[in-house]
Every structure is written in structure tokens, then in C-alpha cells.
Amino acid sequence: MTTFIAVLYIIAFSLFIYGLMGLTGPRTAVRGNWIAAVGMAIAVIATLLLPGMGNWWLIALGLVIGTVVGVPAARRVKMTAMPQMVALFNGVGGGAVALIAWVEFRTTDGYAHEPLYVAIASLFAAIVGSVSFWGSNVAFGKLQELLPGKPITLGKAQQPLNILLVLAAVVLAVVIAAGGSSDWLIIGLLIAAALVGVMVVLPIGGADMPVVISLLNAFTGLSAAAMGLALDNTALIVAGMIVGASGSILTNLMAKAMNRSIPAIVAGGFGGGGASGGGG
Amino acid sequence: MLVESLAVLVLAGFVGFTVISKVPNTLHTPLMSGTNAIHGIVLLGGLIVLGLGADGVLNKILLVIAIAFGTINVVGGFLVTDRMLAMFKEKPKEKAAKEADK
Numbered sequence: 001m002t003t004f005i006a007v008l009y010i011i012a013f014s015l016f017i018y019g020l021m022g023l024t025g026p027r028t029a030v031r032g033n034w035i036a037a038v039g040m041a042i043a044v045i046a047t048l049l050l051p052g053m054g055n056w057w058l059i060a061l062g063l064v065i066g067t068v069v070g071v072p073a074a075r076r077v078k079m080t081a082m083p084q085m086v087a088l089f090n091g092v093g094g095g096a097v098a099l100i101a102w103v104e105f106r107t108t109d110g111y112a113h114e115p116l117y118v119a120i121a122s123l124f125a126a127i128v129g130s131v132s133f134w135g136s137n138v139a140f141g142k143l144q145e146l147l148p149g150k151p152i153t154l155g156k157a158q159q160p161l162n163i164l165l166v167l168a169a170v171v172l173a174v175v176i177a178a179g180g181s182s183d184w185l186i187i188g189l190l191i192a193a194a195l196v197g198v199m200v201v202l203p204i205g206g207a208d209m210p211v212v213i214s215l216l217n218a219f220t221g222l223s224a225a226a227m228g229l230a231l232d233n234t235a236l237i238v239a240g241m242i243v244g245a246s247g248s249i250l251t252n253l254m255a256k257a258m259n260r261s262i263p264a265i266v267a268g269g270f271g272g273g274g275a276s277g278g279g280g
Numbered sequence: 281m282l283v284e285s286l287a288v289l290v291l292a293g294f295v296g297f298t299v300i301s302k303v304p305n306t307l308h309t310p311l312m313s314g315t316n317a318i319h320g321i322v323l324l325g326g327l328i329v330l331g332l333g334a335d336g337v338l339n340k341i342l343l344v345i346a347i348a349f350g351t352i353n354v355v356g357g358f359l360v361t362d363r364m365l366a367m368f369k370e371k372p373k374e375k376a377a378k379e380a381d382k
Contacts, residue, residue, distance in 0.1 A: 016318055017295055023314045023361075024303045030365045033314050037358040040320065044354075047324045053331035055340070062326065062344040066351020073352070074359035079367060085360055086313045093319050093353035099346040100325045103339050107329070117282050214312045221319040225292070229285050231325055237285055238292040239321035245296025247315050250308065257305045 001051055008046035009235045015039030016239055020246060043235050084143035087136045087213045094132025094220040097227050098193075101126035102186055104230060110181025121229035123173040126186065127193040128223035132216045134197030139213050142206055149206035154199075162199050168192040200266065208265045211254045215262065218247025310364045317357025323350025 016039045022032020048059075070089075077085045101122045105111065111119035141147035154161065169192040176185050204212055221243025228236025255262050303311055326347040334343055 017299060020299045020311075020314065020318070023311050024300060024307065026304060026307060026368065029307060029310060029368070030362065033310075033317075033358060033361045033365060036314060036318055040318070040354055040358070043321060043324060044327070047327045048331070050328065050331065052333075053327075054333060055330050058340055058344050059327060059330055059347060062330070062347025063351050065344070065348040066323075067355055069348070070352035070354075070356035071359065074356040074363070077360065077363075079363075082313075082360060082364055083309065085356070086309075086316055089313075089320075089353050089356045089360065090316045092349035093316070093322055096322045096326060096346040096349035096353065099342045099349070100322065100329055103329055103334060103342050103346070106336070106339055107334055115282070210309065210312075214308075217312055217316050217319070220322075221315065224319045224322045224325070225289060227322060227325050229282075229289065231328055232281060232285065233324060233328060234285075234288055235324055236321055237288050239318050241289050241292035242296040242299070243315045243319040245293040246300040247296075247312070249297055249300045250303070250312055250315070253300070253303060254308050254312070257308065 001049065005046045005049055006234070008042055008049075009238075012039040012043035012046065012235060013238045015042065016242060020242070043239070047235070081144070083210055083213060084140045087139040087143065087209075087216070090213060090217050090220055091133045091136030091140065094129040094136060094216070094223060097125050097129030097220065097223040098133055098190055099129075100227060101129060101230070102190065105176070105186045106183065110176055110179070110185070112179070112181060116177065118230045119177045120173075121226045123176060123189070125223045125226040125230060126189060127169050127173065128219050128226070130190045130193035131197040131200075132220045132223060134194040135201040135216050135219075136197075136213065138198050138201040139209050139216065142201075143209055147202075151203045151205050153203040158199070158203060162196060165192050165196045165199065169196065204265060208258075208260065211251060211258065211260065211262070211265055214247060214251040214254050215266070218244050218251055221245075221247050306368065310361050310368070313357060313361040313364060317354055317361060320350055320353030320355075320357055323347060323354055326350050 015035050019032045019036030022028035104122050108114050142149050169189050172185055172189040221240050224240030225237050225244055228240055326343050330343040
């Protein structure tokens, strides 16, 4: 049975890659998107066939809620509101990674009996997933004009504060990897990462947002790949890493097309510099 | 196990780099949206952790939310990409229609 599942996973990856290749060409793009979607359906079915699966009602509940929310959201969104919708979908993906990492932490007593690499990969996934979730939500808020589109900065305090928050998340991760198992440690880590996501995206102007969403998209891919390492699941590793890599390239292409550089966009709001782009 | 996983990780990274080499500017956003849908694969992580046994009410609630989030990412991602691409498909038709009017 597990061999059969592995074969289904391999078919799924092939369809992802073939679909992505299709998405890079104008004539093949529509078909490419659906090929990738079929790959995803196969990957989900294969996972449900794993021996020992249970909690079927809860799984069904999650899938139904996701479908009921996701389908109308995608169908009804106005064409002009597409970018923020992508930001939102990207955000929930990152949020899912962060939540899974949190539960991993809880069910393994803080990775007490797991190899070190599982702890590291899972904590990496938790941090990046949380950054992506909150960063994407801020991007959504800005594009949806729930938040002011122009850069919001704290002036000179911004950069040291961001560095401090990143350090806080990393220190908490080290404490957990070294054996800390209190639930508050991972909650603190998720909150620190959440603040990083909010603080980094807030100073970025609305015009630069698509590039930022693409960057966060690559981040979510990387966090999914890390989660795959922690859960020893090849499908997550392959699909997550493909998105992580292709997303990074795409981010670079998008920045170039707008005559901007990624460091300039991400750092643009730092220190209240006038260079930060566009102002929504 | 770790070495095999890392090998897969590195190779998948190269595939990702190679697939996206030349993309016309107009396809940047749909491609971003398409890759966005693919990382909804995290849904599988939720399925595995919940399906292979998670105890405790809080754990179960968190995982149901995670699965719902993952499903929104997948379903919404592919549908939005399709709608974006449909928008591109209509353009040539409109042009053709305008030219026909002239």
C-alpha cells in the first residue's frame, strides 16, 4: 500500500512540474493550472489512503470548511481585487504550516523524543509560516484599503526592532531545540514571528505589494518543505521546495519588471527612507 | 532518512529554479497564483498529523483549522488562477471583435 502511495505521489509531482511549465506559456497556462490541480487532488487522495488514518469526521470537517470558504471567495472576488486574494490564500497556507508545527510541538512534548533535525525543521516552519501568515494579512489589508496603503514606519526604531524580534524568535527556537517543552515557548515564538511579518510588511508601499506577496509565497513554499522534512513526507518536501525555488526566481523577475530590487523593496521603509516605493 | 530527504529537497529546488526561466511579464501574477496554490500541499501535513492520531481537544481544533486553511489555499488558489487566465484569454477575442467592427 505504501508503495502505491509513493507512486501516486510521484505522479502528483510530475503533474505539478508539468503544470508549472504550462503556466509559463500564454497558450498552455490554463491547461497547466488544471494539470497542477489534478496533481494536488491525487496527492490528497494518496495521503488519505495512508494506513492507520483515522479522525475521519474531523478531516471531513476541515475539508468542507475550507471548500465552503475558499470556493465562493475565489469565485466572487472582483478582478481588481485578485492580488489581495492571492495574498490571503498565501497567508492561510503559511498559517496552516505554523499551526501544524505548533501541534507537532505539543504532541511530541517539545520534540523530546525526536531527532534534532525534526525540531529544527519544524521550528523553522513555525517561524516562516507565522511570518508569512501575518505578513500576507497585512499585505491583504493594505491592498483592500483596510490599512493605509502608504508606508507606515517607526522611523529609526524600525530596523533595530525588527532585528530584535527576529533574534527573539531564533532564541526561543534554540531554547526549544535544547529541550524546552513549555507551551509558552512556542506561543512566544509564533508571536515574535508574527510581529516580524507585520513589522516588515507595514513599511512597504502598496505599489510594491505584488513583489512582496510573491516573496511571501516563496517563504510559504520553503516552510512547507521544512514541514515535509519534519514529517518525513516527500510530497511536502518536493512541492514546497519547487514553490520556494520558483517563487524566489519569480519574485526577482517581478522586481526587475518594475525596475526595483528586492532588497530595496524590503528595506525601503526602513529608517523612514523616502525611497520606499509608490505609496499605494 | 534525513540524507534522502535532503537530496530530494535539493533536487526539487533545482527543478523549481529551472522551470521558471522565461516568463512573459503578463504571466507573472497568474504564475505566482499557481505556485501559491501548489504550496497548499501543506494540507497533507494537517491530514497526516490529524489522521495518524492527535489527541486532545486543542490539538484537534488547531489541526481542523490547519486543514481548512490548507484547503482554502488549494481550492481558492487554483480557482483564482483560472479566473485570472480566463481574463487573458478574453483579450485577443475582444481585439478580434474590435477589428471586426472596424
